[in-house]
Amino acid sequence: MKEEGVEFQQKDEIIQxxxxxxxxxxxxxxVQLCEKVLAYKIDASEAILKGLSAGMDKVxxxxxxxxxxxxxxxxxxxxxxxxxxxxxxxxxxxQVKAKGKLMIGVVQGDIHDIGKNLVVAMFExxxxxxxxxxxxxxxxxxxxxxxxxxxxxxxxSTLMTTSMLGLPKIIKxxxxxxxxxxxxxGGAPLTAEIAKKFGADGYASNAVSAVKEAINMISN
Numbered sequence: 001m002k003e004e005g006v007e008f009q010q011k012d013e014i015i016q017x018x019x020x021x022x023x024x025x026x027x028x029x030x031v032q033l034c035e036k037v038l039a040y041k042i043d044a045s046e047a048i049l050k051g052l053s054a055g056m057d058k059v060x061x062x063x064x065x066x067x068x069x070x071x072x073x074x075x076x077x078x079x080x081x082x083x084x085x086x087x088x089x090x091x092x093x094x095q096v097k098a099k100g101k102l103m104i105g106v107v108q109g110d111i112h113d114i115g116k117n118l119v120v121a122m123f124e125x126x127x128x129x130x131x132x133x134x135x136x137x138x139x140x141x142x143x144x145x146x147x148x149x150x151x152x153x154x155x156x157s158t159l160m161t162t163s164m165l166g167l168p169k170i171i172k173x174x175x176x177x178x179x180x181x182x183x184x185x186g187g188a189p190l191t192a193e194i195a196k197k198f199g200a201d202g203y204a205s206n207a208v209s210a211v212k213e214a215i216n217m218i219s220n
Contacts, residue, residue: 011042015051018083022055025075027082034086044090052083056125060208070114077121099126100218103145104155105133107166112159115187118207119155126211139170143177153214158187171199182217186210
């Protein structure tokens with residue numbers, strides 16, 4: 001049997017190859033396979049979900065088992081983005097509905113954004129609509145952008161103790177504007193206890209756990 005000019009077996013091999021390319025950090029291979037997806041008119045949504053996203057799920061498992069570390073996560077996310085760049089423009093309008101909206105940024109006074117970038121990659125792989133405000137984000141900008149975006153989750157990232165101390169103020173400002181806003185925090189100096197003390201709704205110790213925490217937050 002064939003689907004739009006490609007045999008089912010061949011389609012499965014292409015999508016599995018995309019998944020493997022993400023895990024193996026092979027950007028060239030991923031790009032080649034994504035171009036085949038378009039050439040053979042394979043559904044872009046299926047290729048993203050079962051290929052690229054499934055690959056990042058496996059990467060997350062490897063990270064959780066301490067077989068992969070931050071450098072590997074970064075390289076895998078580069079492969080993911082290379083594939084998404086090719087396939088995203090070919091998604092049909094009825095396939096674009098996201099699982100949720102995340103607005104995220106590194107708080108003012110902190111320019112360390114590796115952790116934040118990994119969180120962005122994991123959320124995009126999981127099918128979320130992500131608004132990345134970048135690093136060294138002024139407190140007021142979080143409030144202004146949330147009024148415009150109305151994200152399901154606002155993510156505040158910090159790697160420094162000094163910038164961490166600004167979190168309670170940002171959280172208060174966000175809640176004054178929208179009492180129902182869900183706020184998740186993360187970064188090296190933080191713990192679940194500190195996050196709760198600061199008034200956050202959730203805390204993630206790493207990029208992999210952040211997606212699960214966000215799902216729990218909006219489910220509750």
